[in-house]
Amino acid sequence: xxxxxxxxxxxxxxxxxxxxxxxxxxxxxxxxxxxxxxxxxxxxxxxxxxxxxxxxxxxxxxxxxxxxxxxxxxxxxxxxxxxxxxxxxxxxxxxxxxxxxxxxxxxxxxxxxxxxxxxxxxxxxxxxxxxxxxxxxxxxxxxxxxxxxxxxxxxxxxxxxxxxxxxxxxxxxxxxxxxxxxxxxxxxxxxxxxxxxxxxxxxxxxxxxxxxxxxxxxxxxxxxxxxxxxxxxxxxxxxxxxxxxxxxx
Numbered sequence: 001x002x003x004x005x006x007x008x009x010x011x012x013x014x015x016x017x018x019x020x021x022x023x024x025x026x027x028x029x030x031x032x033x034x035x036x037x038x039x040x041x042x043x044x045x046x047x048x049x050x051x052x053x054x055x056x057x058x059x060x061x062x063x064x065x066x067x068x069x070x071x072x073x074x075x076x077x078x079x080x081x082x083x084x085x086x087x088x089x090x091x092x093x094x095x096x097x098x099x100x101x102x103x104x105x106x107x108x109x110x111x112x113x114x115x116x117x118x119x120x121x122x123x124x125x126x127x128x129x130x131x132x133x134x135x136x137x138x139x140x141x142x143x144x145x146x147x148x149x150x151x152x153x154x155x156x157x158x159x160x161x162x163x164x165x166x167x168x169x170x171x172x173x174x175x176x177x178x179x180x181x182x183x184x185x186x187x188x189x190x191x192x193x194x195x196x197x198x199x200x201x202x203x204x205x206x207x208x209x210x211x212x213x214x215x216x217x218x219x220x221x222x223x224x225x226x227x228x229x230x231x232x233x234x235x236x237x238x239x240x241x242x243x244x245x246x247x248x249x
Contacts, residue, residue, distance in 0.1 A: 004206045005222075006162060006229035007246045008038035008123060009236025010063060010091060020045040024052045026239030032057055035229065035249045039236065040091055043077055047085050061089035061123070064097060067110035079118035089121040091231075093149065095168045105148035112149055116157050123162045123208070123231065124150060126189075130169035138167075142185065143192055151196050158197070163189060163207045164231040170211030172233060179220060182209055186226035215244035222249045 015023060020041050027039070038059045041049045049060045066076040082090065092115065093108045108124075115122045126145040128138040142165070150161065165185055167177050177185075186207050194202035209221055210231035221227055229249055235241040 003204060003228045004162075005035040005249050006038065006206055006208055007035055007232065007242075007249055008040065008061065008091075008164075008208065008230070009232050009242055010040045010094070010210075011042065011236060012063070012096070012233060013042060014237055015041060015045065017045055017048055020048055021052065023237070023239055024049060027058065027242065028053065028056050030239070030243040030246075033247055033249065035246060037246055038089065046082070046087055050086050059089060060087060061091065062087050063091050063094070065090050065092075065111065065115065067107065067114045069114075079114050079120060083118060083120070088119070089123065090115050091123045091125065091164075093125040093145070095125060095127050095166060095171060099168075105145060109149040109152070112153075112161075116153070116160055119160075121160045121162065123164050125164045125166055125210070125231070127166040127168045127171075127211075133167070133169070138185070139188055142189065146189065146192060147196075155197055155201055158193075158201055158205060161205065163205060164210050165189060165207060166210035166231060172212070174212055176212045176214075176217055176221075177209075179224060182221060183224045183226060186224065190226055213245060215241050215248070218245040219248035 038061045040061045040063045046060060053060055062082050065079050065082055066073055069078055092111045097103045112122055126142050128141040132138050132141045170176050189207055190202045206228040208229045208231045209227050213230045213232050214235050232245055235245060
């Protein structure tokens, strides 16, 4: 089964409005390949990015959102706020949200439900700490993250789910999981979905890899059987590097 190929750039807390304009200006000079390309600027620059990319195939997505429609949640952004400016995809559960903002599996489950009920696509992040891998608990940790936040969904809801496996120990460290480790985990994730639902559904889900993906290693990573693209951090802040990664898929 043919799965959607996706390269998504997560800009995290980088780029003010002028830097956003400059980077997007450089990105749209490149010819895009036959893959879905996304960028996730800071919330303050989403509208700017939307305007600049209105005639481009690059999709603007959000880095996060709250699980409520509205309310007394100072500093938060709702799904409907994002939808109102044309944002239809959101990243949920990134390891930095889990670590620094203490987001739990139960909270992420609520965010997933809100995203899906708002007709948004969800890029759901999963990943283990280095201690988990050293203690041979990496498969268990990943299974629990998926089980606790996603396995309540009905089959049809998975049409709006993309998974992104990011070993925490490889994010922003320069470390990259080996090709064997990456394929092994992506295959295990797909098997867990097949066991819970069906192989047909499992084979339809795009699973991205993230964790120090660079132009030098992206082609090898994207060539793995169960890898369908990447969630790119630091390298997405360089138009030249990001374009090389996109071109390698």
